[in-house]
Amino acid sequence: MAPDTDTPLTTPLEDRHRALGARMVEFGGWMMPLQYGGILEEHRAVRARAGVFDLSHMGELYVEGADAASGLAYAVTTDPVSLKVGRAHYSMICFPDGGILDDLIIYRLAEERFLIVANAGNSGAVSDALAQRLTGRDAVLDDRSLETAMVAIQGPLAAGVLAPLTDVALDQLRYYGIAEGHVAGAQALVARTGYTGEDGFEVIVDGSSAVTIWDALLDAGRSSGVVPAGLGARDTLRLEAGMPLYGNELGPRTTPYQAGLGRVVKLERTGDFVGRAALEKAHADGPRELLVGLILRGRGIARHGYEVFAEDRRVGVVTSGTMSPTLGDAIAMAYVPPSLAEPGTIVSVQIRDQRVPAEVVPLPFYRRQA
Amino acid sequence: MVPKDLHYSKEHEWVRIEGGVAIVGITDFAAEQLGDIVFVELPDIGRTVAQGEPVGVIESVKAVSDLFCPVAGDIVEVNGELAGRPELLNTDPFGSGWLLRVTTSDKGDIDRLLDAAAYEALTATA
Numbered sequence: 018m019a020p021d022t023d024t025p026l027t028t029p030l031e032d033r034h035r036a037l038g039a040r041m042v043e044f045g046g047w048m049m050p051l052q053y054g055g056i057l058e059e060h061r062a063v064r065a066r067a068g069v070f071d072l073s074h075m076g077e078l079y080v081e082g083a084d085a086a087s088g089l090a091y092a093v094t095t096d097p098v099s100l101k102v103g104r105a106h107y108s109m110i111c112f113p114d115g116g117i118l119d120d121l122i123i124y125r126l127a128e129e130r131f132l133i134v135a136n137a138g139n140s141g142a143v144s145d146a147l148a149q150r151l152t153g154r155d156a157v158l159d160d161r162s163l164e165t166a167m168v169a170i171q172g173p174l175a176a177g178v179l180a181p182l183t184d185v186a187l188d189q190l191r192y193y194g195i196a197e198g199h200v201a202g203a204q205a206l207v208a209r210t211g212y213t214g215e216d217g218f219e220v221i222v223d224g225s226s227a228v229t230i231w232d233a234l235l236d237a238g239r240s241s242g243v244v245p246a247g248l249g250a251r252d253t254l255r256l257e258a259g260m261p262l263y264g265n266e267l268g269p270r271t272t273p274y275q276a277g278l279g280r281v282v283k284l285e286r287t288g289d290f291v292g293r294a295a296l297e298k299a300h301a302d303g304p305r306e307l308l309v310g311l312i313l314r315g316r317g318i319a320r321h322g323y324e325v326f327a328e329d330r331r332v333g334v335v336t337s338g339t340m341s342p343t344l345g346d347a348i349a350m351a352y353v354p355p356s357l358a359e360p361g362t363i364v365s366v367q368i369r370d371q372r373v374p375a376e377v378v379p380l381p382f383y384r385r386q387a
Numbered sequence: 388m389v390p391k392d393l394h395y396s397k398e399h400e401w402v403r404i405e406g407g408v409a410i411v412g413i414t415d416f417a418a419e420q421l422g423d424i425v426f427v428e429l430p431d432i433g434r435t436v437a438q439g440e441p442v443g444v445i446e447s448v449k450a451v452s453d454l455f456c457p458v459a460g461d462i463v464e465v466n467g468e469l470a471g472r473p474e475l476l477n478t479d480p481f482g483s484g485w486l487l488r489v490t491t492s493d494k495g496d497i498d499r500l501l502d503a504a505a506y507e508a509l510t511a512t513a
Contacts, residue, residue, distance in 0.1 A: 040422075056448040057423040107490050249422070249449055316447050316470075339448055340425035347426075369428075369444065 028073035029166050029227035037245055045137030047074035050247040059250035060342045061106050063213055067172030068246030069234045069310060072219065073227060076140020078151040082199075084154035085129050091290050092150035092280040093121065094273065097180040104349060105193045105210060109281050110143055110272050110273065115295030116269040117276075119143050120261065122210055124195045132195075132206070132221070134167075136263045150291060166227035170243070171217030171254075178238040179218055183207060187218075201226075201233035202364050214258025214383055249280060259310060259381030265321055265336045266308055266350055272296065275352065277305045277380070307358040310380040311349040311366070315373035319349035319366040326365045326372055327357055330341040335366060341382060348382050350376070388507075391412060393498055395459040395506035396439075397458055399480065402500060404491075409458045411487040412431075413445065415480045416510045421447040429465040429486060436462065440494050442487070445476065448494040456489060458496040464488040 025048045030280040034041060039050035050071060051058060062068050080089060089097040095108040100259050105124040109117055119301050124132040135143040144160045151158055170179055185207045186200035195208040203226035211217040214375040220230055236244060252262070261267050261276055273296070281294050313319060319338035324331050338349030349366070357364060360379050390394070394402040399417035403410045418424060420463075426446040436442055436456045442453035466485050469475060473485035491497075501509065 052422060052447070055423050057425075253448060316426075317426070318451075320451065341445075342448075 026074075027161070028071055030071045030168075033228065034071065039245075039247060042248065044248055045074055047137055049074055050245070052249045053245050054366065055245070056249035056253060057342050058247040058267045059244060060253050062242060062244045063172045063215060063246055063250060063254055064343060065173070066241060066251065067174040067178060067215075067238060068213075068216070069169055069231065069238065069243060069253060070148075070169040070171065070246050071197065071227075071231070072167040072169050072205075073165070073224070074137035074164040075167050076133075076135035076137060076143060076160070077162060077167070077221060078135060078140070078144055079130065079159040080133065080151065081149065081159065082154070082155055082156035083129055084151075084156045085131055089123065089131060089133075089157040090118065090288060091288075092147055093123065094290060094292065094296070096283045096286045097123055097125065098133060102127055102170070103194055103196060105195055105208060107281055109278070110146060111273070111292030111296065112269060113292055113295065114284065115272045115292045115299050117263070117271050117273065118146060118269065120263055121342055124208060126132040126195065126197070126206070130176040138262045139238055139263060141362060142280060149241045158364040164224050165221060166224045166228045166230075167219055167221050168227060170238070171211045171213040171246075171341045172215045172243070173378075174238065174241055174243060175215070175217040176242055177232060178241070182237055184232050189274055192216075201229050205230065205287055212260055213254040214381065214387055215254075215259070234294035248333050253342060256263045256337050256339055256350070257341055257343055257381065257383035261308070261350075262337060272299045272304065274299050275306055276308050304355065305331045306352040307355050308336070308350055308380075309358050310378045310382060311335070311338075311364070311375040312378050312382075313346075313349070313366065313373055313375045314363070315371075317366070317371065317373045318347045319351070319373075320376065324367045325353055325375075326367060327352050332357060332364065342376050343383050350380070353377070358373075389416075389503050391483070391501065394457070395499035395503070396455065396500055398439075398455045398457070400457045401433065401499065402434060403456050404497065407490065408416045408440045408462065409464065409489045409491045410485050411457060411489060412480055412485040413454070413476060414424070414510075415479045416504070418477045418484075421445065421450055421452055423448050423512070427473045427476065428468045429469070430462050432462055432465060434462045436460065439497070439502065454485065457500060458489055458491045459493055460489040460491040462487055463490055
């Protein structure tokens with residue numbers, strides 16, 4: 018649920034963040050830790066060991082009832098009917114014109130019970146849209162965003178740190194699986210999902226258990242170099258992993274096809290869903306622009322909003338960019354016309370008074386070793 | 388604690404006068420506020436600048452920040468090592484993380500800067 022006032026919400030871990038010396042920022046209506054020790058150090062810790070994240074700002078929406086699956090299938094672009102119990106998939110909820118309202122992870126907790134995780138800044142709008150789209154069906158929407166906390170542990174050591182703390186059999190929990198159980202004695206949902214490009218888990222608990230889970234994960238991981246990680250590292254990690262961020266790569270004027278995420282639009286399934294007609298047309302017409310990865314071949318860092326040029330023509334815009342801690346190169350994502358989206362194409366990015374050459378590269382920038 | 392023998396701008400640059408040349412850097416407060424610094428863009432040598440003129444850019448993972456030259460004069464040297472090691476601005480901002488050397492002719496420029504006590508008072512309220 019989105020806050021009704023201008024005062025940002027605080028997560029149950031607020032005191033922990035302040036005690037750790039975090040720099041706090043407002044994000045999606047919540048006060049969140051941007052960084053503790055430093056973004057680079059946290060980023061590298063997640064790639065090499067593991068990091069623990071407070072994701073309590075995310076929206077948690079439960080849908081339950083005999084029509085939960087079919088109702089959601091009308092509301093989103095994927096097919097939750099085909100989702101197996103204990104599994105999740107990446108999805109989108111679109112406007113009638115095909116623009117993206119939010120990107121989601123949909124978890125099937127039981128035959129007639131789903132959990133939808135939405136972005137903090139959109140969870141109110143997602144909640145409203147779901148309520149409207151489920152009207153007249155045997156499906157009850159329960160927006161538990163304010164009462165629910167989420168703590169993630171991400172990185173190669175995540176499973177080893179979490180395993181002794183939980184009765185969930187992690188070796189049987191595959192990527193995009195979810196199971197109910199306990200973590201540090203507290204009732205929890207444990208999902209093998211994340212936003213870093215590493216193996217890892219997202220632990221969803223009642224807000225009253227958040228401190229217990231947070232402390233347990235950090236205590237268990239401390240001797241092996243597991244650290245708390247903030248939104249700054251979360252952003253550089255997801256960017257290296259080529260994962261889109263709503264508000265940067267995704268928005269109401271973007272279709273899933275432009276973002277290279279046409280796979281989440283299940284046009285082949287029967288039945289209507291909101292945005293279907295527009296998305297069928299968008300699919301048939303082909304996108305006017307495509308999301309690409311860029312690596313800068315000159316000095317500079319491309320940032321959100323910088324313009325992309327080809328032969329002195331403005332052809333697109335950078336959606337996200339940073340200095341990649343893992344690659345040591347300046348990386349970015351940008352929208353360009355399909356004719357310039359082929360890897361190896363050289364474009365340039367306007368950085369202050371310079372046009373800096375950049376090469377189109379395949380996404381993601383970083384892929385973990387299996 | 389900031390070094391007592393330096394002069395400071397409100398934009399968090401420091402100046403050390405050494406044999407008629409002004410050495411310019413940013414303070415540890417500025418570096419700390421920016422976070423991990425990953426890119427530095429410095430002016431061409433030989434450029435003549437006015438006091439307070441933007442002469443470069445310092446970028447951290449999250450932020451882009453202008454560098455203002457706290458004294459007027461000619462840029463005679465820039466710290467070339469920062470191109471490969473921008474983190475020196477975080478680890479040693481008053482030493483090996485220096486940015487520019489500027490020949491300065493106008494003593495009045497220095498008088499318009501803050502002393503250590505005034506700069507500390509400024510950052511205490513920031």
